[in-house]
Amino acid sequence: MTRSQHPLGVSFEFFPPGTAVGRDRLVQARDALAARQPRFFSVTYGAGGSTQQRTREAVGVVGESGITTAPHLSCIGSEKAQLRDLLAQYREEGIDSLVALRGDMPSGMASIGELRYANELVAFIREETGDHFEIAVAAYPESHPQAPNLDRDVENFARKMHAGADMAITQYFFTAEAYFHFVDKARALGVDKPIIPGIMPIVNYTKLARFSDACGAEIPRWIRKQLESYGDDSEAIGEFGTEVVTRLCQQLLDGGAPGLHFYTLNQSAPVLKIVDNLKA
Template identity: 60%
Template sequence: MNTQNRFSKRYSFEFFPTKTEAGAEKLLATAQQLARYEPDFFSVTYGAGGSTRDRTIDAVIGTQTATGVPTAPHLSCVGDNKQEIIELLDHYKANNINRIVALRGDLPSGMGLSSSELRYANELVSLIREHSGDHFEIEVAAYPEMHPQAANFKQDLLNFKRKVEAGADAAITQYFFSADSYFHFVDRCESLGINIPIMPGIMPITNYSKLSRFSESCGAEIPRWVRKQLEAYGDDIDSIQRFGEEVVTRMCERLLQGGAPGLHFYTLNQAAPSLAIWENLKLGERR
C-alpha cells in the first residue's frame, strides 16, 4: 500500500457553481480564503446532463483568474455530444485551464445512456486525449466503496482501469469515512497494475441529516458507530461539527500516514470546515 509514497503530496478543494450573484460572490470569497493555503488546485462541479455548463465555466475561469490557483472544471459526457465537448475543451484551453475532472456524470431524470454519443467516462478521457493531446491533466473518479450502479466490485475496478488506460493521470475518490476501504481499494488497484495517484475525497461533517441523505444516494457508507453518535446529538449542530471534525481528522491522519498522496476536500463552498481539518493536520507545515 505504501507504494503511493512515491507521489508528492498534493491538496485540493472542490466547489459547486451557484445560481445567484450572491452565491457566486460567496464562492469567490471562499476560494480566496482557501488560496492563502496554497492548494495544488481547485475544482468546480458540473450539473447532471451539463445543467450547470455556463455557471461552471464562469466559476472555473473566474476563480482561477481571481486567485491564481489552477482550477479544474468537472466535465461529463452524459447529455453532451462530441462537438459540444470539443468546443468546451477548446474554450478552456484558450483560457489557460490545464486540468479536467472527467466523469460520466449523473443521468438527468428520464435520460438513458443510449441517448448520449459518449456513454462512459473512459470514452470521454479518450476523446480529450485524441483532441487535446497532453494539454490537460486528467482526473477521474474512483469509488472505494463501489459505484452505486456497478454490478459488483470486480466490474467497478475494471471500469476504473479502463479510464486509466484511456489516459487518466490521477483519480479522486468518492468520499468515505473508513480508511480501510481506501487502503483495500488501492491494494486491489495495484494488483491490476493501476499505479496512478488516487486522492482520497474528504467530506467534512457539518450537518448529519443532509450528509445521511446524500450518502444514501451516492453509496458512501457512514460507519454505524459514527451514525449513532451523530443521531444522538439531534439538533446540536455544534456537537455534530466538533465530533465530525475529530472523526474526519483522525481518518485523514491515518490516510496520510498510510501513504495516501494527498487529500481532496469537498468544501460545499464553505472554507471553515475543511480548514479546521487542515489546521488539525498541520498540513501547511508538511508541504
C-alpha cells in the same frame, strides 16, 4: 503556480453558485482556501444548458485566485461536437486541467450521447487535445452504486486510468481501510497513478445522511449513532465531525495517500479546521 504548495498536498472542490449571495460565499471560501496554497481547485459540472454555463462562470471566478482550476466535464447526454467545442473554449481560457466523468443523464433528455462511459471520454480528450490537459477521473472505494460488485468496479476504474488519466479522486468515505483496499486492487490491475482520497467534512448530519444514501457512501453505524444523539446541536456535530474526519485524514496520510481532496460545499471554515489539525 508561483507559490509553494501546501506540504500535505491538499486540493478543494467547489460547486457553481446559483445566486449573487452564493457567488459572494464562493469568493470568500476561495480566498480563504487559496491562502493554504492547494495543488488545485475543482468545480463541479452539471450537464445541460444553464448549469454548464454556471460551471464555466464559476471556473472563471475560482481561477482568479491564481490556483490551477479544473472543471468537471461530463460526457453523458453530450455529442462529440459539443464536447469538442467545450474543450476548445477551455483551452482558449487557459484551462489545462479537467475532471472527466460519465455524469448523470440530464432530466428531459432522450439521447445518452455518443460517449457512454468515462473511459471513452478520457480517450476522446486525449485524441482531441493530446497532453494539453491533466485529467483526473473518479474512483469509488466502496464501489460505484451501479456496479454489480467491487471487482467489476475496479476493472472499470482501471479502464479509465489506462485510457490516459493522470490521477483519480475518490468519492468520500469514512473508513480508511476501504480506501487502502481499493488502491491495492487497482495496483494489482496495473494502475500506478495517484489515487487521491476525497474528504467530506461533517457539518450537517441530515444532509450528509441523505446524500450518502443516494451516492452509496457508507457512514459507519457508530458515527451515525453519535451524530443522531446530538439532535440539532450544530456545534456538537461540527466538533465531533472535525475530530472524526481529522483522524481519518491522518490515517490516510500516514498510510501513504498522495494528498487529500476536500469537498468544501463552498465553505472554508469546516475544511480549514481539519487541515490545520493535520501533520505532514
